[in-house]
């Protein structure tokens with residue numbers, strides 16, 4: 361028996377289908393006895409794991425598989441794995457997921473981790489089971505890191521990426537879908553799906569590139585069949601796609617749009633500006649008709665020099681052109697931008713603010729997502745050439761010094777002095793009041809009107825400093841920023 365543990369990563373109301381463990385379950389289904397324990401749905405996952413351990417029988421637990429993303433999930437994973445190691449020292453523990461893949465060395469330094477699966481996990485997990493049962497050599501499993509018998513860390517060769525088509529469907533029946541279908545601005549019954557894995561671009565600030573440096577897409581027929589299943593079985597009427605790059609080839613996008621249009625879903629996805637800008641009017645109309653209402657774009661910057669440094673392969677003019685053009689098709693773009701380029705944070709913030717104003721002028725519906733640059737280790741030189749000495753253990757990652765870094769909220773960054781950080785926050789407050797997000801369903805109409813009128817003069821004059829009254833007003837009307845991508 362294998363336990364696939366998805367530690368708590370968010371509040372129960374924000375939980376979504378834990379795709380990482382569902383994808384792993386897909387390859388175990390019908391060939392191994394396994395159990396999914398989801399900390400987002402189970403209030404006491406430790407007791408559940410303990411009960412599975414104590415159950416006995418002829419198929420005892422041989423492996424605890426833990427899925428770990430940076431942030432709250434890491435905290436929950438550490439707490440459970442520490443207890444597990446103490447109580448069941450003989451049962452191996454394997455970590456996978458973005459935290460484990462990005463910080464494999466630090467992960468292996470933990471006493472409570474024996475193996476790290478880096479990147480796509482399905483085949484690695486199956487091969488790891490064979491190795492644990494003695495029929496395979498650990499060092500021949502691709503995408504694995506482990507401690508050898510001297511305690512030395514061994515990293516095996518990378519595993520080539522496979523398409524989702526090469527694996528069976530996620531075993532949705534293993535979970536209670538009612539717990540995971542959410543009421544969002546997209547629809548009263550919103551599900552999640554990932555129709556491709558990885559990303560073929562080389563942006564040197566992104567945490568995806570070091571883990572998956574190419575992309576494999578599911579066929580439009582399979583995506584449509586899975587969505588149809590989610591609709592007929594669980595009454596889903598909206599979907600958030602988790603793909604890092606939902607659109608790559610225009611022909612693929614057109615076929616997919618044609619296949620899912622009859623389902624009448626409303627959906628959100630992430631895409632690149634240049635790719636969507638290159639699509640014909642007819643394709644954009646088809647995508648909208650298929651239910652696409654909002655697209656999240658990693659715009660990153662309004663400065664072409666910064667974009668070049670990031671290896672983004674995009675220009676600010678393309679971003680403006682898309683903002684203008686996509687309006688016609690009634691698709692709301694969400695523009696994610698990185699404020700505070702390490703080379704000259706102050707100038708970068710000023711340039712980005714000026715750029716946001718240009719964007720809002722051509723399309724006021726564009727929603728701006730404000731981010732700061734928080735480096736992840738890259739295989740080839742990081743953006744801004746910043747050197748960061750990363751923590752050496754998972755426990756160090758969750759200390760007060762490093763945790764804010766991991767969740768990207770108010771991290772200590774040497775190139776981002778306090779007054780620049782304040783400037784970013786102040787601008788964000790004014791902008792979010794002037795254009796409250798359409799994703800906040802609970803914001804009453806009067807609250808929206810109040811924020812807009814209070815912030816109008818500030819935005820018009822560019823007077824962003826110390827918007828204390830707007831912060832009070834935001835609290836009063838309970839403005840939240842419930843962005844789908846960062847709940």
Ligand code: B12
Nearest residue numbers: 379380383425426427431456457477480481567602846847
């Ligand atoms: C869903 C999601 C969330 C959800 C999680 C909801 C849930 N279900 O619990 C929420 C919204 C909570 C979330 C939060 C955050 N997220 Co997030 N999230 C994602 C997202 C969009 C999808 C993850 C997913 O399900 N993928 C699909 C599955 C199938 O892929 P997978 O997880 O990689 O799993 C495979 C392998 O990793 C491996 N594997 C995984 N686990 C295991 C376990 C074992 C035992 C084995 C063997 C293998 C294995 O096998 C799986 C199948 O191949 C990814 C981007 C992406 N598209 O992957 C970002 C992503 C993982 N998030 C990221 C980050 C940073 C965060 C945050 C920390 C910060 C933020 N604001 O974005 C916050 C946490 C802060 C907080 N909560 O306060 C980054 C991580 C990389 C980085 N830059 O550090 C990503 C990559 C986004 C990005 N582009 O930067 N996130």
